[in-house]
Structures are given as structure tokens and as C-alpha cells.
Amino acid sequence: MIILYVVSTLKRCGPTNQLFGLIKNLDRSRFTPVVLTLSPEPSESRWDDFVALGIDVQSLRLGRVAGVLMGGRALRARLAVIKPVLIHSQGIRADSLCVWAVPPSVVHVATLRNYPFKDYVMSFGRVQGGLMARWHLFNLRRVHAVALVSNAIYGMLDGRLEQARVIQNGVDVDRYYKVDSAGRDALRNRLGLPLHARLFVSTGHLDPRKDPVTAIDGFLAAARQSDQFLVLGDGTMREELKSRYRQSGQVRFLGRVANVQEYLQASDYFISASLAEGLPNAVLEALACGLPCLLSDIAEHREILAGSSLQHMLFATGQAAALAECLAGLNDEAYEQARGVASAIVANSFSAAHMSAQYQELYAELQS
Structure with a gap:
């Protein structure tokens, strides 16, 4: 056929x-x-x-x-x-x-x-x-x-x-998959990323529909001093965002990259404050790489996390304070378990x- x-x-x-x-x-x-x-x-x-x-x-x-x-x-x-x-x-x-x-x-x-x-x-x-x-x-x-x-x-x-x-x-799990701590450290060295910081990452188009301002403001409101937020992607809001957050040393705008999966594998958490999606590839790819995801509470995000122990990482859409509260509640001791749950969501259903x-x-x- x-x-x-x-x-x-x-x-x-x-x-x-x-x-x-x-x-x-x-x-x-x-x-x-x-x-x-x-x-x-x-x-x-x-x-x-x-x-x-x-x-x-x-x-x-x-x-x-x-x-x-x-x-x-x-x-x-x-x-x-x-x-x-x-x-x-x-x-x-x-x-x-x-x-x-x-x-x-x-x-x-x-x-x-x-x-x-x-x-x-x-x-x-x-x-x-x-x-x-x-x-x-x-x-x-x-x-x-x-x-x-x-x-x-x-x-x-x-x-x-x-x-x-x-x-x-x-998700193509041959390309997007979880690496161990040694693999993560090797990627950080190659990509010029700090070894011992918590790295948060977002990927995708920088436009109002993705609401990057809520994502960045929520991160900055609750981030530890050594945390960094890697913002991948380009779009109509990129220059505005770079100007708005130029004083922050914790937010890095990296533009479009061909090796998105490596940045995901090198990071610890994924953030999306999107206002509308279909079923977001970016979130599925992050989960496949073992990243617990802090996500806006839209129907499409709820569908992905439904029935999993990561549902508590949803925050009120458009509310930077809600994202900050979610980020502040992250449990370091349960992190490896959360990584396993994240990758299992994709392996089992997506x-x-x-x-x-x-x-x-x-x-x-x-x-x-």
C-alpha cells in the first residue's frame, strides 16, 4: 500500500x-x-x-x-x-x-x-x-x-x-531517553553547563501562546541562588524577553538548537506555562528524558500526567505565583523516583x- x-x-x-x-x-x-x-x-x-x-x-x-x-x-x-x-x-x-x-x-x-x-x-x-x-x-x-x-x-x-x-x-524513544548521572555530567561539560546547579529547561516557540513570562517569573520567584533556567527556542518574544530579564544571571536564552535532546538529558526539570496545546511534543520529549515537568493546568497537560504521581506538579494557568509555589515544593529526596515516573509515562503510553x-x-x- x-x-x-x-x-x-x-x-x-x-x-x-x-x-x-x-x-x-x-x-x-x-x-x-x-x-x-x-x-x-x-x-x-x-x-x-x-x-x-x-x-x-x-x-x-x-x-x-x-x-x-x-x-x-x-x-x-x-x-x-x-x-x-x-x-x-x-x-x-x-x-x-x-x-x-x-x-x-x-x-x-x-x-x-x-x-x-x-x-x-x-x-x-x-x-x-x-x-x-x-x-x-x-x-x-x-x-x-x-x-x-x-x-x-x-x-x-x-x-x-x-x-x-x-x-x-x-515520542521517538531512540532519540529521547533518560541518561544516568555520569551521562548527564558528561553532557553538561560538553555543553558548558554548571555541574552542580539545578537546571530547569523549556523548549519551543517564544510567543504569547506559550506564556514564557509566567514561566520565567515563576521560576525567579522561587529559584535557589544556584538554579538556572535554560530557555531554548526562538519566536516573536525572544528579544523582548532578553531585554526584560537582562539583569538576571539565572535565565539563559539559548535560541534554536539542533540538539534539544542533549539539553533535556543534561537538565533536571522542565517548565511549560503554555495556554494552549494539541498534545505537546516538548512535554513528552522532556518526560522521555526523565524530567519531572512543572506544567500549566490546561486540559492537554492534565491528559499527559493523568493517573501519575506527578499530577501535583500542575500549577494554575497564567499564575506565576502558583508556579513559584510548585517549584518551592520540589522534593530533592524524591527526585530519582520522579525521574522514573516521568520516563515511564512515555514508555507506557506515548x-x-x-x-x-x-x-x-x-x-x-x-x-x-
Whole structure:
């Protein structure tokens, strides 16, 4: 069965990492994956990683305007050559283009990684974001099956996508895993990090939706003198944040890095004050590396920690004082136990292999 995966680009980010984990764990005796991107690749791309897996990776190399004008015709021409039995798209551009360009005889699966009426409005404003959300859901209703990455999104949609089912995100545990104390110290030496400090870390885009101000203010309010907060990632708020906290020697803005997993493995705790997520890759990756996570009390975070002894590390969303209280209550004596619980959460429920197996069951079901 040839499966064509259609995405905007293979930019190094959460959705691309999820796609990589899905394809890496495909049963190649049953499925032959082909990846098609719509636009030219950005500088931070995982294209070569997919090629290294032996995947046929192609691109239409169309900008956004050209994609609107010529995308449908270009995609149909490529379909005539590839001849996929099933198409799997992700993202509003890819989903919408495939809905209008793919013949009804070809099975179409889409993955929805956010709640559009919250995520798009926060990112693009009430008017533009609301229109985008309605357009995306309008198109998704024409897809054979929609995979939602969390139960939280399923609940928010409240039945507006009848063909939706939940397939939770998963982590590539071959890349993200817990190291022992000797491995951690070796990483700290190589990365230029202090050996004996408690290191807190956050990863991801620096924008209002992630609420980095609450994360940093909460950390500073309760941090020990030797604690450090490593802020990885870039975004619209980076320069503002660097200026705002320039007097603090405990907060380090490291920008985008290609070796996120090494910084996670070298750290002690992870912090996310995010206001909205799908099922956050950053949190799952941190847990896989054995980091207890201090998380804002949103539905998506509660879903990850549900039933575990780490639920007490949730703090009131948008409340720096609540995060500070949570941080002040960390128990050094129970730390190793917490590390074990963190990595077990991913191993038991959120591995990429488990996620991929569920998608393969869906593919087979739609073809039966």
C-alpha cells in the first residue's frame, strides 16, 4: 500500500517530529511511504533525516501564492505518477489542498494537531483566526478519517467532526531517553553547563501562546541562588524577553538548537506555562528524558500526567505565583523516583511506536 504524506514543509518542529516517528515505525512489508512537501524547505529542515530512512521525499516547491493558484493542478499531476492508495495530510494548507485536489476514490486521512478555534485565534486574531478555524473544519468534514492528537481536542470539538478519533502523539524513544548521572555530567561539560546547579529547561516557540513570562517569573520567584533556567527556542518574544530579564544571571536564552535532546538529558526539570496545546511534543520529549515537568493546568497537560504521581506538579494557568509555589515544593529526596515516573509515562503510553501502530490499524481499516 503506497501512502502519500502531504505536508507544507519538513521544518524541524513538533509536527515534523511526529511524522518522522510515525513513518520510522511503519511496517514496510505492508506500507510504502512517500513524503510530498508543498513549499521549499526552510534552513531548519529534517528532509535529510527522512531520506536517511530510505523514504522517497519529493516537493512541489510552491510558495503560498503559487500554491493557491497552481497547487491543485500540481498535486493531481504528482498523484498520477505516485499512484497512492491512501493520502495522509497534516496542517491547514495540506488538508485543504488535498480535499479539493484528491479524487474521491483515494482514501484521505488527516491529523489535526490543535483546537482551531483556540489556537488560530490566539495566533492570528479573532477575525482571521476564526475564519481559518471555520475553513479548516469545513474541509476536514470531507476527509474519510481525522486523527486527533489528544482527548482534550476531541472534547473541545464536541462532535463537530463525526469521523474523528483520537491517536495520541508519541515520542521517538531512540532519540529521547533518560541518561544516568555520569551521562548527564558528561553532557553538561560538553555543553558548558554548571555541574552542580539545578537546571530547569523549556523548549519551543517564544510567543504569547506559550506564556514564557509566567514561566520565567515563576521560576525567579522561587529559584535557589544556584538554579538556572535554560530557555531554548526562538519566536516573536525572544528579544523582548532578553531585554526584560537582562539583569538576571539565572535565565539563559539559548535560541534554536539542533540538539534539544542533549539539553533535556543534561537538565533536571522542565517548565511549560503554555495556554494552549494539541498534545505537546516538548512535554513528552522532556518526560522521555526523565524530567519531572512543572506544567500549566490546561486540559492537554492534565491528559499527559493523568493517573501519575506527578499530577501535583500542575500549577494554575497564567499564575506565576502558583508556579513559584510548585517549584518551592520540589522534593530533592524524591527526585530519582520522579525521574522514573516521568520516563515511564512515555514508555507506557506515548511512544512513537505505539502511535504508529494505531495509524497502521486505521490505514488497514479504511482499506478493508
